[in-house]
Amino acid sequence: MTKPPLPDPRRTLTLRDVSEASGVSEMTVSRVLRNRGDVSDATREKVLLAARALGYVPNKIAGALASQRVNLVGVIIPSMSNMVFPEVMMGISDTLEDTGLQPVVGITNYSPEREESVLYEMLSWRPSGLIIAGLEHSPAASAMLESAGIPIVEIMDIDGEPVDSAVGISHRRAGRQMAEAIIAAGYRRIGFLGTKMPDDHRARKRFEGFRDGLARAGLYLADEEYYAGGSALLKGREMTETILKRTPDLDFLYYSNDMIGAGGLLYCLASGIDVPGRLGLAGFNGVELLDGLPRKLATMDACRREIGIRAAEIIAGKRPSGVIGGEVLELFPKLQPGDTIRKV
Template identity: 35%
Template sequence: MLFVSDNNQEFAALKTRPATMADVGKLAGVSPMTVSRALRPDTSVSTKTREKIEKAAKELGYLIDSNAAGFASRRTGFVAVTIPSINNANFADTLRGLTDGLKQSGLQVLLGYTNYDVAEEERLVEQLLKRRPEAIVVTGGNHTPHCRALLQNAGIPVLEIWDDPADPVDTVIGFSNAGACALIVEHLVAQGHTRIGFLGSDETRDRRGKDRHLGFVEALERHGLVSDRTIFSAIAPSSMREGAACATQLLDRWPDTQAIMCVSDLVAFGAMSQCQRRGLKVPQDIAICGFGAYDLSEFAVPAITTIDVGAGQIGATTAQTVLDRLMGNTPNPSRILLTPKVIVRESSAS
């Protein structure tokens, strides 16, 4: 915005400030209120006046102060969002679906990342609520007691995504991490594998990873199989580096393992690369499966079997649900569960 000189003539040269509606109004010969109306759609201003005002606004380089507008109208236009990590293709897809879905409405995403830490989530949720968002979207259904209280008392729609919490705060848009993993186990068992390992990450931090492991264990037990071939990395989320390291541990300890299921595609890729370096052929000597349907697993050689949880769809659905809630269309909290799909690829095909 351009700057107009301050009312205080003495310091006009030194103290400048962005143009206000009053400045625009003065230049256009109307009241500030008319400027306010002219800059919004569906308000009664004559075409002639509106044009005059738009011309004046352009001349001053005026941009409305959304904070002041939100303050006065008690509608900030913010939607707060927390994700565990920004460097994750899955959450990025969700975020894109969400922001794209909100773009038309003028709502703006206020983002923060928790680094897979519930204490950090609490700090973040508090910071975000101070901006008085109109709704808050949190990734995951596991919170500190104080964070839960903050969400419950916020007085705005709360959406927990990427999870299927037993005791949701409000609205849920997610899927069953355990159920998704069971699908992979079914696939591996159908391929004739019985000695199946699991590579995971620090379960106290990565709750979704924990749920995936639980689903793995339960599905194996349904088939009467043992589930002890499990290696967890000490950090969360585990990535390619940990995938490679954990695969080494798993193969050293249980050399006759036939298949490995991994908590994410990144871990799967690291594990597969380690297998290849050890001279194992995938899938002939060992099958490998990931989770998340990253681009990576499609273009790896061999391509990696994975689970597509519909990350972008979660974002789009979340956006629509936020809009519905703010319009008052859906007064009651809802629970929307998407169905993950197995994508069978070379890394586990017989």
């Protein structure tokens, strides 16, 4: 039993191990592995061979500390469970792909306290940029964002004052537009169905915009219904039944998201309600799932993927404008009338 030439195989390897195995200095190994600086082909080969043979994995913690550079981009979002943020994430990932930057996600569950702690945790890793959903933050969180010294992009919403840059849509306007379209189609007894989430500011703004849109035409909401938790599709179904039982003369239902809207649509179809003749329906988000439904629910695309792409571009410094920061990029969702609003 000869002792193998390698030192304790359980110890994790360092540059020194590779350096000794290949007979050059640690610095040269470092250069080879990062493709930086001039290294002769012969040396490069030797080093790469040794590194691969040992199974060396560089220690980015040490590298980041020494170089003061971290290839991480923090992404803070409220939730991962409703298909809207995963799509934003894909836009971000795809755009960051070829920049050497890597997204790291944190979830807040719509809780300002969690947002604060997730943000603190993220900043303690000194990411080179941060993407965060929403414009509303606790004072402490705002202070951290302001003094972080890195590019910040607040996404999804532009109805407010960003810390640095922002990419999103105006939810207030989106709500108002939907109201106008509904009124134009001749509906008058309008109900609203949404979530019980005081901290979902975007849903709130859509609701306010919607109500304002109605008010401008001298209309008001005829009834409202809210839910929290559970299967959104099922809740949409149940809430629709509830609200229609309570206020049978409603002629339109505006849902705060597509999932409950889809539930409502399925309920109406099963109950033989004439959609969109006797009752019109609309949701919000433009989720892919709607494509598979028996009838197409009216909705508004929230530009989720593009928001992700643009935000990542700002962080990566790829915006064509060449602006350094403080950019506010508004995207414009378009109304997709589908089959659940009467044609005028």
